[in-house]
Amino acid sequence: xxxxxxxxxxxxPSELAELLRVSEATIRRMIRRGEIEAVSICRQYxxxxxxxxxxxxxxxxxxxxxxxxxxxxxESLFKQ
Numbered sequence: 001x002x003x004x005x006x007x008x009x010x011x012x013p014s015e016l017a018e019l020l021r022v023s024e025a026t027i028r029r030m031i032r033r034g035e036i037e038a039v040s041i042c043r044q045y046x047x048x049x050x051x052x053x054x055x056x057x058x059x060x061x062x063x064x065x066x067x068x069x070x071x072x073x074x075e076s077l078f079k080q
Contacts, residue, residue, distance in 0.1 A: 010046040013038075019052075019067065 011019070013027040016036075020027075030036040031045055036055060038045040056065055068076070 009049045010039075011049070011052065013045050013047070016047050016052065 017024040017027045031038045037051050038047045
């Protein structure tokens with residue numbers, strides 16, 4: 001049986017804003033409206049890689065538009 005790690009990387013609103021090239025205020029506003037699902041840890045938001053995938057999928061972007069997860073980066077190192 002092959003081990004299949006699930007993407008578990010989390011982004012801060014600032015990291016996600018930089019990645020999507022929008023302001024951090026836009027990301028926080030989308031979280032408050034419920035457009036982006038985030039978890040709050042000690043009053044700090046975190047957005048999962050899976051949520052980013054869903055968000056991009058809803059926008060009609062291909063999965064290749066996603067940045068690689070740390071697991072995917074490691075996996076690509078071992079495939080070489």
